[in-house]
Amino acid sequence: MSARTITLDTIDRGPVVVPEPGWCRGHEGELPEYFADITHNTRIVRAAATTDRHGTVPLLQVHISHAPYRERFPEPHPVISVVxxxxQDFVAEDIAELIEGLRSVERILAYTSVEAKRLREVQP
Incomplete structure (x- = not known):
C-alpha cells in the first residue's frame, strides 16, 4: 500500500507535506497543530451493550493511530487507541446483554490488533 501525500498547516513550520497512509480517515476540518502532533487515524469503531435498565451502554471506542513525528515517544508503527x-450498576437480568457486548469488544479488539500488525508490515 503506497502512501499519498497531504499538505497540513502547522503552527511551528507552516504548511508541510507529509505522507498520509491510505487507511487514514483524513484531516479535513482539523485546526493547525504542531508538526510533532500530526496524527493519522482510522475511523472510530464502537461497541455497546443494550440493557433493559440502561438502554444502550457504551463499552468501547477503538481506532488505529499513528503519530510518527512525536518528539517524545515517537510511534514508529501504528498503535491501537482504546477507550x-x-x-454502571447492573441488575442481574442485564448481565447476559453486558456479556454479549463484552464479546463484541473482544472481537473488535482482536480484529483491530490483526489489522494494526498488517499495517505495520506494509508501512513504507
Missing part, C-alpha cells in the same frame, strides 16, 4: 467506557 473502555463503562461504569
Amino acid at each position: 473502555l467506557d463503562c461504569k
Whole structure:
C-alpha cells in the first residue's frame, strides 16, 4: 500500500507535506497543530451493550493511530487507541446483554490488533 501525500498547516513550520497512509480517515476540518502532533487515524469503531435498565451502554471506542513525528515517544508503527467506557450498576437480568457486548469488544479488539500488525508490515 503506497502512501499519498497531504499538505497540513502547522503552527511551528507552516504548511508541510507529509505522507498520509491510505487507511487514514483524513484531516479535513482539523485546526493547525504542531508538526510533532500530526496524527493519522482510522475511523472510530464502537461497541455497546443494550440493557433493559440502561438502554444502550457504551463499552468501547477503538481506532488505529499513528503519530510518527512525536518528539517524545515517537510511534514508529501504528498503535491501537482504546477507550473502555463503562461504569454502571447492573441488575442481574442485564448481565447476559453486558456479556454479549463484552464479546463484541473482544472481537473488535482482536480484529483491530490483526489489522494494526498488517499495517505495520506494509508501512513504507
